[in-house]
Amino acid sequence: MASRSILLLVFVINYSSGSLVPIEREDDTTIAVLLTTSSPQTITVTPTRPNTTICFDIVGCFNNNDPFNNANNELPQSPDFINTHFLLYTSLDETIPEILNYTDDSTIKNSKINPSLPFRIIVHGFTNNRDSAWISPLRQELFKKDPCNVLVVDWEHGAKFPFYQNAVANTRLVGKQLALLIKKIHDISGLAFDNVHCIGHSLGSHICGYASNPDDNSNDDTKFGRISGLDPAGPFFEGKNKAVRLDKGDAKFVDSIHTNTEVAFGLGLGMKEACGHIDFYANGGTSQPGCPSIGNLISSVLGGQSESAYEQSSCSHGRAHGYFIESINAKCPYTAFPCHDYKSFIEGKCIDPPCSGTGCGYMGFTSPFSNGRGTMYLNTRSTYPFCGEQ
Numbered sequence: 001m002a003s004r005s006i007l008l009l010v011f012v013i014n015y016s017s018g019s020l021v022p023i024e025r026e027d028d029t030t031i032a033v034l035l036t037t038s039s040p041q042t043i044t045v046t047p048t049r050p051n052t053t054i055c056f057d058i059v060g061c062f063n064n065n066d067p068f069n070n071a072n073n074e075l076p077q078s079p080d081f082i083n084t085h086f087l088l089y090t091s092l093d094e095t096i097p098e099i100l101n102y103t104d105d106s107t108i109k110n111s112k113i114n115p116s117l118p119f120r121i122i123v124h125g126f127t128n129n130r131d132s133a134w135i136s137p138l139r140q141e142l143f144k145k146d147p148c149n150v151l152v153v154d155w156e157h158g159a160k161f162p163f164y165q166n167a168v169a170n171t172r173l174v175g176k177q178l179a180l181l182i183k184k185i186h187d188i189s190g191l192a193f194d195n196v197h198c199i200g201h202s203l204g205s206h207i208c209g210y211a212s213n214p215d216d217n218s219n220d221d222t223k224f225g226r227i228s229g230l231d232p233a234g235p236f237f238e239g240k241n242k243a244v245r246l247d248k249g250d251a252k253f254v255d256s257i258h259t260n261t262e263v264a265f266g267l268g269l270g271m272k273e274a275c276g277h278i279d280f281y282a283n284g285g286t287s288q289p290g291c292p293s294i295g296n297l298i299s300s301v302l303g304g305q306s307e308s309a310y311e312q313s314s315c316s317h318g319r320a321h322g323y324f325i326e327s328i329n330a331k332c333p334y335t336a337f338p339c340h341d342y343k344s345f346i347e348g349k350c351i352d353p354p355c356s357g358t359g360c361g362y363m364g365f366t367s368p369f370s371n372g373r374g375t376m377y378l379n380t381r382s383t384y385p386f387c388g389e390q
Contacts, residue, residue: 049073058103059176067241068172071165076173082158084177087130089139090114091147100151102181108188115191118148121178121211125202125233126167129156134321138199141328145365153178159203168236171203175210182211183222194225194252201321202269205229206237209250216243220252226368229256231270231320238271246275253277255367257323258285260316269317280334280363280376282323284342290382291315323386327364332387334363336376345377 054075055061064073076082087097090112101107113119120142124132130152139150158170178198185191198208205227212224229246237245248254254276261272261281272285283289292315327334337360339350359371363378380386 071168123204130154178211205232234271336378
């Protein structure tokens, strides 16, 4: 085999369609086979681009100089190609959305936005869209909690399979678009930035960070009140400069739920490193109970059992939004405990019934109302309802 060959180890990258298996090529292009419930597909990781800058009307310019070379030097695709839609739901109409546009002030002026109510944003990740199964339940639970505005960000065309690195690069542009829209809403309606809560799953977590802190040094007065990262995407973000990933400096309060951070063999869709004021590692943060284990996934991939591979690639990663949705109106508080690591936690060395000292945390919607900060661990049930006593 020529020395130029590239071997891509098992790298689970598609959130809803399957899992990747390595093959080798004697050129500069890495190809991986995607096992699905129907037939194999391929995903291409292209060679690194040279350093350059690309500019678009209104949203401005983007370069791939360090640290923005994390997507293999890929640059965002055009706003016309990504075709981002902003769908506003309000307490006056919880089911039929209004379409907002940062280039058309009339869509904001004529909308039913109530700036005195919480403004909550939902942002999906790779291969998802406005119709993904978790979006509607999350929106419904938010309205059940209290009157509010809910904005769903649909960037489906920029998040499509098979080019994950393009989707990573596109998070910057979608984040900038969202930042422009929220600034317009602030200027027109008087919406306070503190009233904004951005809830992002996977790549959507990083979009929330870009939107709240577009220049990585934004004035605190213009940062969102809160960002909730639901298993923030790990590939191309893990270990990178905080300017290109979600970080606690991106909002007044940042909470993250980690559910799929397994690093063995490169597996894991979520980011392992802490990125918030409080980070919850549910069941250790790797694979979740009721979901296939990493060992099972490897066996399934090597054995060509695409059904099992599909389940693992989506189950643990998606459990983050399942936990968050349940936490909004549940009586069970998802109590989590500060601990050095998960091993110490399961050995009972960190559970403090009174939650004294640094304090316990509440995973999910109510996390700002706990005293706990830092790294937290908790266990969950394997089936709904997931929240249970520790």
